[in-house]
Amino acid sequence: MPDGTALAFDFGERRIGVAVGEPMLGIAHPLTTIQAQTTDDRFAAIARLLDEWRPAQLVVGLPTHADGRPHAMTQLARRFAQRLKGRYGLPVWLVDERHTSLVAESLLEEAGLKGRRQKPVLDQVAAQAILQAWFEQQGEAV
Structure with a gap:
Protein backbone atom coordinates (compact mmCIF):
# COMPACT_ATOMS: atom_id res chain seq x y z
CA MET A 1 0.00 0.00 0.00
CA PRO A 2 1.48 3.38 -1.01
CA ASP A 3 2.15 5.88 1.78
CA GLY A 4 0.78 9.40 2.00
CA THR A 5 -2.58 11.07 1.87
CA ALA A 6 -5.02 9.86 -0.79
CA LEU A 7 -7.89 11.77 -2.35
CA ALA A 8 -10.71 9.70 -3.83
CA PHE A 9 -13.27 10.75 -6.41
CA ASP A 10 -16.77 9.47 -7.11
CA PHE A 11 -16.98 10.81 -10.65
CA GLY A 12 -20.29 11.91 -12.08
CA GLU A 13 -21.30 14.13 -14.97
CA ARG A 14 -23.04 16.59 -12.63
CA ARG A 15 -21.22 16.09 -9.34
CA ILE A 16 -17.90 14.67 -8.14
CA GLY A 17 -17.77 13.41 -4.59
CA VAL A 18 -14.39 13.71 -2.87
CA ALA A 19 -12.98 11.90 0.16
CA VAL A 20 -9.61 11.99 1.91
CA GLY A 21 -7.74 9.39 3.89
CA GLU A 22 -4.45 7.97 5.08
CA PRO A 23 -3.49 4.48 3.88
CA MET A 24 -1.41 3.79 7.00
CA LEU A 25 -4.47 4.36 9.18
CA GLY A 26 -6.90 2.81 6.72
CA ILE A 27 -9.51 5.45 7.48
CA ALA A 28 -11.34 7.54 4.88
CA HIS A 29 -13.45 10.66 5.49
CA PRO A 30 -15.94 12.44 3.21
CA LEU A 31 -14.54 15.80 2.17
CA THR A 32 -16.68 17.72 -0.32
CA THR A 33 -18.82 17.56 -3.45
CA GLU A 52 -4.70 22.13 0.29
CA TRP A 53 -4.30 18.40 0.97
CA ARG A 54 -1.08 17.61 -0.93
CA PRO A 55 -2.07 14.00 -1.68
CA ALA A 56 0.48 11.37 -2.66
CA GLN A 57 -2.06 9.53 -4.82
CA LEU A 58 -5.53 9.80 -6.29
CA VAL A 59 -8.25 7.15 -6.43
CA VAL A 60 -11.17 7.11 -8.86
CA GLY A 61 -14.22 4.87 -8.59
CA LEU A 62 -14.80 2.78 -11.70
CA PRO A 63 -18.52 2.23 -12.30
CA THR A 64 -19.71 -0.96 -13.98
CA HIS A 65 -22.88 -3.01 -14.21
CA ALA A 66 -23.57 -5.30 -11.24
CA ASP A 67 -21.99 -8.20 -13.15
CA GLY A 68 -18.82 -6.20 -13.85
CA ARG A 69 -19.53 -5.35 -17.48
CA PRO A 70 -18.60 -1.79 -18.49
CA HIS A 71 -21.19 0.82 -19.44
CA ALA A 72 -21.09 4.45 -20.65
CA MET A 73 -19.92 5.88 -17.31
CA THR A 74 -17.08 3.35 -17.13
CA GLN A 75 -15.29 5.00 -20.05
CA LEU A 76 -15.99 8.52 -18.72
CA ALA A 77 -14.49 7.60 -15.33
CA ARG A 78 -11.42 6.11 -17.03
CA ARG A 79 -10.99 9.30 -19.06
CA PHE A 80 -11.34 11.39 -15.88
CA ALA A 81 -8.64 9.26 -14.20
CA GLN A 82 -6.32 9.72 -17.21
CA ARG A 83 -6.87 13.48 -17.10
CA LEU A 84 -6.04 13.57 -13.39
CA LYS A 85 -2.80 11.70 -14.02
CA GLY A 86 -1.88 13.88 -16.99
CA ARG A 87 -2.65 17.20 -15.28
CA TYR A 88 -1.21 16.54 -11.85
CA GLY A 89 1.44 13.85 -12.36
CA LEU A 90 0.32 11.85 -9.34
CA PRO A 91 -0.26 8.10 -9.22
CA VAL A 92 -3.91 7.37 -9.99
CA TRP A 93 -5.74 4.17 -9.07
CA LEU A 94 -9.07 2.84 -10.32
CA VAL A 95 -11.28 0.94 -7.86
CA ASP A 96 -14.40 -1.07 -8.56
CA GLU A 97 -17.20 1.09 -7.21
CA ARG A 98 -20.03 -1.43 -7.47
CA HIS A 99 -22.25 -1.13 -4.42
CA THR A 100 -20.52 1.99 -3.03
CA SER A 101 -23.69 4.05 -3.48
CA LEU A 102 -25.61 1.45 -1.49
CA VAL A 103 -22.92 1.52 1.21
CA ALA A 104 -23.10 5.33 1.25
CA GLU A 105 -26.90 5.33 1.55
CA SER A 106 -26.71 2.82 4.38
CA LEU A 107 -24.09 4.86 6.26
CA LEU A 108 -26.19 8.00 5.89
CA GLU A 109 -29.34 6.24 7.07
CA GLU A 110 -27.43 5.01 10.13
CA ALA A 111 -26.47 8.65 10.74
CA GLY A 112 -30.14 9.65 10.58
CA LEU A 113 -30.15 11.13 7.07
CA LYS A 114 -32.84 9.69 4.82
CA GLY A 115 -34.24 10.45 1.40
CA ARG A 116 -33.65 13.98 0.11
CA ARG A 117 -31.49 14.89 3.09
CA GLN A 118 -28.84 12.48 1.75
CA LYS A 119 -28.39 14.21 -1.60
CA PRO A 120 -25.95 16.99 -0.56
CA VAL A 121 -23.47 14.50 0.93
CA LEU A 122 -24.18 11.23 -0.90
CA ASP A 123 -21.42 11.64 -3.51
CA GLN A 124 -18.71 12.43 -0.96
CA VAL A 125 -19.78 9.49 1.24
CA ALA A 126 -19.66 7.30 -1.89
CA ALA A 127 -16.10 8.61 -2.45
CA GLN A 128 -15.35 7.64 1.15
CA ALA A 129 -16.56 4.08 0.39
CA ILE A 130 -14.40 4.03 -2.77
CA LEU A 131 -11.34 5.08 -0.78
CA GLN A 132 -12.08 2.53 1.94
CA ALA A 133 -12.30 -0.16 -0.80
CA TRP A 134 -8.92 1.00 -2.15
CA PHE A 135 -7.40 0.60 1.31
CA GLU A 136 -8.60 -3.00 1.27
CA GLN A 137 -7.92 -4.04 -2.35
CA GLN A 138 -5.74 -1.29 -3.92
CA GLY A 139 -7.19 -1.50 -7.43
CA GLU A 140 -5.78 -0.92 -10.89
CA ALA A 141 -3.05 1.65 -11.60
CA VAL A 142 -3.76 4.12 -14.42
Missing part, protein backbone atom coordinates in the same frame (compact mmCIF):
# COMPACT_ATOMS: atom_id res chain seq x y z
CA ILE A 34 -17.70 19.45 -6.55
CA GLN A 35 -20.69 20.82 -8.49
CA ALA A 36 -19.00 22.93 -11.15
CA GLN A 37 -20.71 23.34 -14.52
CA THR A 38 -17.66 23.27 -16.81
CA THR A 39 -14.72 20.90 -17.03
CA ASP A 40 -12.34 23.80 -16.43
CA ASP A 41 -14.21 24.76 -13.24
CA ARG A 42 -14.17 21.14 -12.05
CA PHE A 43 -10.43 20.85 -12.54
CA ALA A 44 -9.87 24.23 -10.89
CA ALA A 45 -11.76 22.96 -7.83
CA ILE A 46 -9.68 19.77 -7.87
CA ALA A 47 -6.47 21.80 -8.13
CA ARG A 48 -7.49 23.77 -5.03
CA LEU A 49 -8.05 20.51 -3.13
CA LEU A 50 -4.67 19.19 -4.26
CA ASP A 51 -2.99 22.40 -3.08
Whole structure:
Protein backbone atom coordinates (compact mmCIF):
# COMPACT_ATOMS: atom_id res chain seq x y z
CA MET A 1 0.00 0.00 0.00
CA PRO A 2 1.48 3.38 -1.01
CA ASP A 3 2.15 5.88 1.78
CA GLY A 4 0.78 9.40 2.00
CA THR A 5 -2.58 11.07 1.87
CA ALA A 6 -5.02 9.86 -0.79
CA LEU A 7 -7.89 11.77 -2.35
CA ALA A 8 -10.71 9.70 -3.83
CA PHE A 9 -13.27 10.75 -6.41
CA ASP A 10 -16.77 9.47 -7.11
CA PHE A 11 -16.98 10.81 -10.65
CA GLY A 12 -20.29 11.91 -12.08
CA GLU A 13 -21.30 14.13 -14.97
CA ARG A 14 -23.04 16.59 -12.63
CA ARG A 15 -21.22 16.09 -9.34
CA ILE A 16 -17.90 14.67 -8.14
CA GLY A 17 -17.77 13.41 -4.59
CA VAL A 18 -14.39 13.71 -2.87
CA ALA A 19 -12.98 11.90 0.16
CA VAL A 20 -9.61 11.99 1.91
CA GLY A 21 -7.74 9.39 3.89
CA GLU A 22 -4.45 7.97 5.08
CA PRO A 23 -3.49 4.48 3.88
CA MET A 24 -1.41 3.79 7.00
CA LEU A 25 -4.47 4.36 9.18
CA GLY A 26 -6.90 2.81 6.72
CA ILE A 27 -9.51 5.45 7.48
CA ALA A 28 -11.34 7.54 4.88
CA HIS A 29 -13.45 10.66 5.49
CA PRO A 30 -15.94 12.44 3.21
CA LEU A 31 -14.54 15.80 2.17
CA THR A 32 -16.68 17.72 -0.32
CA THR A 33 -18.82 17.56 -3.45
CA ILE A 34 -17.70 19.45 -6.55
CA GLN A 35 -20.69 20.82 -8.49
CA ALA A 36 -19.00 22.93 -11.15
CA GLN A 37 -20.71 23.34 -14.52
CA THR A 38 -17.66 23.27 -16.81
CA THR A 39 -14.72 20.90 -17.03
CA ASP A 40 -12.34 23.80 -16.43
CA ASP A 41 -14.21 24.76 -13.24
CA ARG A 42 -14.17 21.14 -12.05
CA PHE A 43 -10.43 20.85 -12.54
CA ALA A 44 -9.87 24.23 -10.89
CA ALA A 45 -11.76 22.96 -7.83
CA ILE A 46 -9.68 19.77 -7.87
CA ALA A 47 -6.47 21.80 -8.13
CA ARG A 48 -7.49 23.77 -5.03
CA LEU A 49 -8.05 20.51 -3.13
CA LEU A 50 -4.67 19.19 -4.26
CA ASP A 51 -2.99 22.40 -3.08
CA GLU A 52 -4.70 22.13 0.29
CA TRP A 53 -4.30 18.40 0.97
CA ARG A 54 -1.08 17.61 -0.93
CA PRO A 55 -2.07 14.00 -1.68
CA ALA A 56 0.48 11.37 -2.66
CA GLN A 57 -2.06 9.53 -4.82
CA LEU A 58 -5.53 9.80 -6.29
CA VAL A 59 -8.25 7.15 -6.43
CA VAL A 60 -11.17 7.11 -8.86
CA GLY A 61 -14.22 4.87 -8.59
CA LEU A 62 -14.80 2.78 -11.70
CA PRO A 63 -18.52 2.23 -12.30
CA THR A 64 -19.71 -0.96 -13.98
CA HIS A 65 -22.88 -3.01 -14.21
CA ALA A 66 -23.57 -5.30 -11.24
CA ASP A 67 -21.99 -8.20 -13.15
CA GLY A 68 -18.82 -6.20 -13.85
CA ARG A 69 -19.53 -5.35 -17.48
CA PRO A 70 -18.60 -1.79 -18.49
CA HIS A 71 -21.19 0.82 -19.44
CA ALA A 72 -21.09 4.45 -20.65
CA MET A 73 -19.92 5.88 -17.31
CA THR A 74 -17.08 3.35 -17.13
CA GLN A 75 -15.29 5.00 -20.05
CA LEU A 76 -15.99 8.52 -18.72
CA ALA A 77 -14.49 7.60 -15.33
CA ARG A 78 -11.42 6.11 -17.03
CA ARG A 79 -10.99 9.30 -19.06
CA PHE A 80 -11.34 11.39 -15.88
CA ALA A 81 -8.64 9.26 -14.20
CA GLN A 82 -6.32 9.72 -17.21
CA ARG A 83 -6.87 13.48 -17.10
CA LEU A 84 -6.04 13.57 -13.39
CA LYS A 85 -2.80 11.70 -14.02
CA GLY A 86 -1.88 13.88 -16.99
CA ARG A 87 -2.65 17.20 -15.28
CA TYR A 88 -1.21 16.54 -11.85
CA GLY A 89 1.44 13.85 -12.36
CA LEU A 90 0.32 11.85 -9.34
CA PRO A 91 -0.26 8.10 -9.22
CA VAL A 92 -3.91 7.37 -9.99
CA TRP A 93 -5.74 4.17 -9.07
CA LEU A 94 -9.07 2.84 -10.32
CA VAL A 95 -11.28 0.94 -7.86
CA ASP A 96 -14.40 -1.07 -8.56
CA GLU A 97 -17.20 1.09 -7.21
CA ARG A 98 -20.03 -1.43 -7.47
CA HIS A 99 -22.25 -1.13 -4.42
CA THR A 100 -20.52 1.99 -3.03
CA SER A 101 -23.69 4.05 -3.48
CA LEU A 102 -25.61 1.45 -1.49
CA VAL A 103 -22.92 1.52 1.21
CA ALA A 104 -23.10 5.33 1.25
CA GLU A 105 -26.90 5.33 1.55
CA SER A 106 -26.71 2.82 4.38
CA LEU A 107 -24.09 4.86 6.26
CA LEU A 108 -26.19 8.00 5.89
CA GLU A 109 -29.34 6.24 7.07
CA GLU A 110 -27.43 5.01 10.13
CA ALA A 111 -26.47 8.65 10.74
CA GLY A 112 -30.14 9.65 10.58
CA LEU A 113 -30.15 11.13 7.07
CA LYS A 114 -32.84 9.69 4.82
CA GLY A 115 -34.24 10.45 1.40
CA ARG A 116 -33.65 13.98 0.11
CA ARG A 117 -31.49 14.89 3.09
CA GLN A 118 -28.84 12.48 1.75
CA LYS A 119 -28.39 14.21 -1.60
CA PRO A 120 -25.95 16.99 -0.56
CA VAL A 121 -23.47 14.50 0.93
CA LEU A 122 -24.18 11.23 -0.90
CA ASP A 123 -21.42 11.64 -3.51
CA GLN A 124 -18.71 12.43 -0.96
CA VAL A 125 -19.78 9.49 1.24
CA ALA A 126 -19.66 7.30 -1.89
CA ALA A 127 -16.10 8.61 -2.45
CA GLN A 128 -15.35 7.64 1.15
CA ALA A 129 -16.56 4.08 0.39
CA ILE A 130 -14.40 4.03 -2.77
CA LEU A 131 -11.34 5.08 -0.78
CA GLN A 132 -12.08 2.53 1.94
CA ALA A 133 -12.30 -0.16 -0.80
CA TRP A 134 -8.92 1.00 -2.15
CA PHE A 135 -7.40 0.60 1.31
CA GLU A 136 -8.60 -3.00 1.27
CA GLN A 137 -7.92 -4.04 -2.35
CA GLN A 138 -5.74 -1.29 -3.92
CA GLY A 139 -7.19 -1.50 -7.43
CA GLU A 140 -5.78 -0.92 -10.89
CA ALA A 141 -3.05 1.65 -11.60
CA VAL A 142 -3.76 4.12 -14.42
